[in-house]
Amino acid sequence: MSTHSRRDFLVGTAATAATLALGADDVLAAQAAKPSQMTIARWSGQGQPSEPQMKDLAAKLTEKAIEGLGGMKRFVKKGDVVWIKPNIGWDRTPQQAANTNPDVLATLIKLCLDAGAKTVKVGDNACDPADKTYSASGLAAAAKELGAEVVLLDKSRFKETAIRGERVKSIPIFPGILECDVVINVPIVKHHRLAILTACMKNYMGVIENRGLFHQNIPVCLADITRFMKPRAKLCVVDAIRILQDHGPKGGNLADVVVKTTVAAGTDIVALDALSAELMGKAPKDIASIVKGQEAKLGTMDYRSLKPLEFQVS
Amino acid sequence: MSRRGVSLTTLARRAAQTVFLVLFVLLAALTQARGTAGYDLAPRENYSPMLLDAFWITVRAGLAAFFVLLVGLVRDRAREATGTARRLWLAVVVLLLAGYAIQDAATLWHAPLRTALVTVGVRLLQVAAILLFLTLLTARPAPTRNDRQRVARFLRTLVLLGLVVLFAFLDGQIQTRLATPRVPPLQAFFWFDPLLLIATWLSAHALPVAVYAVPAVVAVALIMTVLRRWISVHLVLMLVLVGVAGAIVLAAWRWEGQQAAAAEGHALMPDSAAWVPLPATLLWALGTVVVTMVLGRVFCGWFCPLGTFHAIASRLLGGYRPAKRHRGKAGADDQHRPGIGSTAPWQRAKYYVLAGLLAMALLGGHWGTIFDPLVLLYRTTTTALFPAAQWAAEAGSKAILDAEPQEDGPPPEAAPPDGANHQSAADASETQTAGTTEAAAAEDSAVVDQAESRQDRPPKPAHTLRFRVSESVYEFLRDHVFYPPRQAFLGSGLILGFFLLTLGLNAWRPRFWCRYVCPLGALLGLLAWRPLLRRTVEQSKCNGCDLCGVQCHGAAAASPGGQWKAAECLGCFHCGDSCPRGALRFQWPVPLKGEPSAAAVDLSKRATLAGALGGVAALALMRTTPQARGTTFHPRLIRPPGAREEGEFLKRCTACGLCMKICPSGGLQPCWSEAGLEGLWTPHLVPRIGPCKQECPGLCGQVCPTGAIQPLSVEQKKQVKIGLAAFDVTRCLPYAYARPCIKCEEHCPVETKAIYPVTVEVKDHDGNPVSLQQPRVDLTLCTGCGECEKACVLLDRPGISVFSATESRNPGNQPELGGAYG
Numbered sequence A: 001m002s003t004h005s006r007r008d009f010l011v012g013t014a015a016t017a018a019t020l021a022l023g024a025d026d027v028l029a030a031q032a033a034k035p036s037q038m039t040i041a042r043w044s045g046q047g048q049p050s051e052p053q054m055k056d057l058a059a060k061l062t063e064k065a066i067e068g069l070g071g072m073k074r075f076v077k078k079g080d081v082v083w084i085k086p087n088i089g090w091d092r093t094p095q096q097a098a099n100t101n102p103d104v105l106a107t108l109i110k111l112c113l114d115a116g117a118k119t120v121k122v123g124d125n126a127c128d129p130a131d132k133t134y135s136a137s138g139l140a141a142a143a144k145e146l147g148a149e150v151v152l153l154d155k156s157r158f159k160e161t162a163i164r165g166e167r168v169k170s171i172p173i174f175p176g177i178l179e180c181d182v183v184i185n186v187p188i189v190k191h192h193r194l195a196i197l198t199a200c201m202k203n204y205m206g207v208i209e210n211r212g213l214f215h216q217n218i219p220v221c222l223a224d225i226t227r228f229m230k231p232r233a234k235l236c237v238v239d240a241i242r243i244l245q246d247h248g249p250k251g252g253n254l255a256d257v258v259v260k261t262t263v264a265a266g267t268d269i270v271a272l273d274a275l276s277a278e279l280m281g282k283a284p285k286d287i288a289s290i291v292k293g294q295e296a297k298l299g300t301m302d303y304r305s306l307k308p309l310e311f312q313v314s
Numbered sequence B: 001m002s003r004r005g006v007s008l009t010t011l012a013r014r015a016a017q018t019v020f021l022v023l024f025v026l027l028a029a030l031t032q033a034r035g036t037a038g039y040d041l042a043p044r045e046n047y048s049p050m051l052l053d054a055f056w057i058t059v060r061a062g063l064a065a066f067f068v069l070l071v072g073l074v075r076d077r078a079r080e081a082t083g084t085a086r087r088l089w090l091a092v093v094v095l096l097l098a099g100y101a102i103q104d105a106a107t108l109w110h111a112p113l114r115t116a117l118v119t120v121g122v123r124l125l126q127v128a129a130i131l132l133f134l135t136l137l138t139a140r141p142a143p144t145r146n147d148r149q150r151v152a153r154f155l156r157t158l159v160l161l162g163l164v165v166l167f168a169f170l171d172g173q174i175q176t177r178l179a180t181p182r183v184p185p186l187q188a189f190f191w192f193d194p195l196l197l198i199a200t201w202l203s204a205h206a207l208p209v210a211v212y213a214v215p216a217v218v219a220v221a222l223i224m225t226v227l228r229r230w231i232s233v234h235l236v237l238m239l240v241l242v243g244v245a246g247a248i249v250l251a252a253w254r255w256e257g258q259q260a261a262a263a264e265g266h267a268l269m270p271d272s273a274a275w276v277p278l279p280a281t282l283l284w285a286l287g288t289v290v291v292t293m294v295l296g297r298v299f300c301g302w303f304c305p306l307g308t309f310h311a312i313a314s315r316l317l318g319g320y321r322p323a324k325r326h327r328g329k330a331g332a333d334d335q336h337r338p339g340i341g342s343t344a345p346w347q348r349a350k351y352y353v354l355a356g357l358l359a360m361a362l363l364g365g366h367w368g369t370i371f372d373p374l375v376l377l378y379r380t381t382t383t384a385l386f387p388a389a390q391w392a393a394e395a396g397s398k399a400i401l402d403a404e405p406q407e408d409g410p411p412p413e414a415a416p417p418d419g420a421n422h423q424s425a426a427d428a429s430e431t432q433t434a435g436t437t438e439a440a441a442a443e444d445s446a447v448v449d450q451a452e453s454r455q456d457r458p459p460k461p462a463h464t465l466r467f468r469v470s471e472s473v474y475e476f477l478r479d480h481v482f483y484p485p486r487q488a489f490l491g492s493g494l495i496l497g498f499f500l501l502t503l504g505l506n507a508w509r510p511r512f513w514c515r516y517v518c519p520l521g522a523l524l525g526l527l528a529w530r531p532l533l534r535r536t537v538e539q540s541k542c543n544g545c546d547l548c549g550v551q552c553h554g555a556a557a558a559s560p561g562g563q564w565k566a567a568e569c570l571g572c573f574h575c576g577d578s579c580p581r582g583a584l585r586f587q588w589p590v591p592l593k594g595e596p597s598a599a600a601v602d603l604s605k606r607a608t609l610a611g612a613l614g615g616v617a618a619l620a621l622m623r624t625t626p627q628a629r630g631t632t633f634h635p636r637l638i639r640p641p642g643a644r645e646e647g648e649f650l651k652r653c654t655a656c657g658l659c660m661k662i663c664p665s666g667g668l669q670p671c672w673s674e675a676g677l678e679g680l681w682t683p684h685l686v687p688r689i690g691p692c693k694q695e696c697p698g699l700c701g702q703v704c705p706t707g708a709i710q711p712l713s714v715e716q717k718k719q720v721k722i723g724l725a726a727f728d729v730t731r732c733l734p735y736a737y738a739r740p741c742i743k744c745e746e747h748c749p750v751e752t753k754a755i756y757p758v759t760v761e762v763k764d765h766d767g768n769p770v771s772l773q774q775p776r777v778d779l780t781l782c783t784g785c786g787e788c789e790k791a792c793v794l795l796d797r798p799g800i801s802v803f804s805a806t807e808s809r810n811p812g813n814q815p816e817l818g819g820a821y822g
Helices: A006-013 A024-033 A051-068 A102-114 A130-136 A139-145 A200-206 A211-229 A269-279 A288-295 B008-030 B049-080 B083-108 B113-138 B147-178 B194-205 B207-226 B233-264 B280-295 B298-303 B305-316 B322-326 B345-362 B367-371 B373-403 B425-431 B437-456 B465-481 B492-507 B512-517 B519-527 B574-578 B605-622 B646-650 B658-662 B699-703 B714-719 B733-737 B743-747 B787-791
Strands: A038-043 A081-086 A119-122 A159-162 A170-173 A182-186 A188-192 A196-198 A235-244 A257-266 A309-313 B534-537 B584-587 B668-670 B683-685 B724-727 B755-763 B769-777 B800-803
Touching (some): A038 A051, A051 A102, A130 A139, A200 A288, A235 A269, A257 A269, A269 A288, B008 B373, B194 B367, B280 B298, B305 B512, B345 B519, B373 B519, B373 B658, B574 B584, B724 B769, B733 B769, B787 B800
Parallel strands (some): A188 A235
Antiparallel strands (some): A159 A170, A235 A257, B534 B584, B755 B769
């Protein structure tokens, strides 16, 4: 918390009526005692960092965001099997910002292993052919280098699972993900034509098959799968190093990519999605899945009410 | 030479057949588009390392086995042969040994000491194996008809083969360790096929020549009729082939310049008049031509994997058993009944088939090559045999998985929603108080609770042994052999049916296909007109028992005691083994014109002409459809990117199926009726099965052995249109059912999206207004890749489909103003 600026913190907390009622010192005391629910790490520099600088920043921002939550040990216990679920959807390069940043993933793997995880598995149900997507996104190489197990989700091994949602009663889910002790949800912030935003909640569409059906009522379906995954995935990390502003979710056009050099982490999935929406320049209340998420009591879209710890990283 | 159960020659032939069949299958299995290192054929990372090793180990094992057998053979020969023959054999062995030594020296030069020592050790072991091998052979007793001894003989053969394979395997392993094995060319088998070379060259380039050639052929036929005593059809055909070979060499010469031009910029709208030659790699086939002219049809007997299939089927179906053929017909003069290996007049049929095929090719029709044996086998392997095996592995392991004792599902944390209040008790404590410090505490304690409770989790039920075995086998096959999951092909039943029919016919006549039908066999037969290696019969020893004829694979002699037809002989050298009196052997007679001679093929001029005319007529009939005339275009005939203009495409495509096997999405499928009869089994994209992946530069074009599909770069491919998407507004959800979807737009790989949404307001069932995004297609941007069709949630008949309009390759199929002509 060394670079945590009190002024930033106060500005953030002043937004909510609840915190106004409390003295700032009390809040600080509470913060010291209880681990935070949400952290946001931003680059303090201006303009666009160079490629190697961005690599370095991605790692630093991720470390900082996790550290702010109380460290990885809060979520990963010794001997755990961890499934890190990035967005590995499309046959695109990291520069095209259609998949999670490989350096964010690499840092998380390192933190998990340092926290004593037995195995770290990385996998997502890619839209394009998996081998190519995993390699083009740079995620397979990053994961393998750090000793994580890269899992290609075998379509014939998905298992129809009752999730007892509002609209989705049952859907094929990859059992390997559910068998893990911890799931870490690591989406990239992207534009999505139908859902407007894809971040944390939308990222869960990569643990299932037949996801095309979700499009007919995407807010409710996302709330259903999020409710099912919530007890398994306590930690969400939002990669907003580069975000895809338009032509999502597949993108491909570098003109649509905006560099935000931000990583957020937390335990409230709706709050993180709300933050992602703001990073995209949208109001959380305009995004149906976020509104639905709050309605379904999956979290709060007023992320400022969680008093997120903000860090500036240089 | 005394008769032996299995001679060295036979062992060598079987080894060669096995090795080539295994290599053929391994190459087919290696033809996978993993894309781990990008969609490219060159990087090793894109292949299963195990398959790659297996390939090179098989190559080395084959070489070593051949070497061992050759040494034994030479020893045998040297004992009997004299003078020239002996020296020749010894020279071959010395050359081979020298080759091994040089190669070893070269690879060991940079190798670490330990590897070098191991290699030398293996070489010593190999020498020991050869000595042991020879000792075992010498110790072999004379064969008897006693069953027990037969079993013993069989076991001995197995031990001998095992020895060879074991040491060859070690050798192969050493080689793969020493040098990083390269990725073999996936289409290598087709390079050695002269029929593919000649027929494709003719059809692709010879149409202007045909204007002169057809009258010339008629004239030659007339002259031959007049001068029948002096000129044989055979001679004329040989002359034609020599002429073609010369022209091919010329074409290759010109190719150099063309390549440079092609490297500059690729013609996306191929100019059909342009002289675009074949891939130069097909010129390897000239090697086959030379070998055949010297040794006869050894290609058929030793190399051809389809021939090996037929040899195995013939044996299994009992085709060679004379007793079976004569059963129930006793009484008549059995002694003089022609044996099963006796040349039948109908064996000439294949030459007439070839005549038709070449005549068709001369006029620009390439249809006949779909019956080329390598093409036929590759297509069958790709579309039927591999998918069948894949289905067995996938379905079998899934069935075992489903039969496993069910684990308890995850606890129902998510309570079923009822009405507005669908919130679980577990979530309540965390979310209701969100925004206060208590929330953080509750949340955190929940996390900790959950973490601690992991220790008390009940152990997972143990899997059955059956499941563990089946799952590991499945995973091995999935990761190494059957890469694209659930690869399957339309109309594979007909392809498999045809293959099984040809196999089944072996019960009636052994190697039916090779004897009666195979056009490549016919071509090689013509080339084997006067081979240097010939069969000789020592008349003083021969008693006319016809055992050689009965066992003859190619039915190369009218038996008993008939003349040997070099053109029908498959070079298996089985007759020499079957002769109990040792009267038969293959020799290099000098001078070549002297005895023993080979009988001519003895073709009928009339039938040859009829065959040729039949080929022309068949082509004419196939060209009578509106589509073949270029006046209509089949909407669903979506050719792979880089495919030439339809006419030029059909002049080259052999329908081998390589492109279908390599396609990363598995969307390339054999045509059934889309391209007419002339385009039977040629590739077309079925986006519903798999789209054309944007980042793939067209692996189909890179593997195409005849250049029917041209290789492109990724950037070039993005410029190529293969079709145009169209909505079915009676099906598409936002159009027809007032439901949001827009999945097609999401999957559209065009960077600026060739599908764009238009927001409209419609009424639902109750008359309430619903705001929807309806997708539209941009005529200019759409490349027809089919990602949208694949992505559509309507699985039976999608709401968006791709049709062939706007395809770059067909100038006639361009509806867009400012498109290809703009």
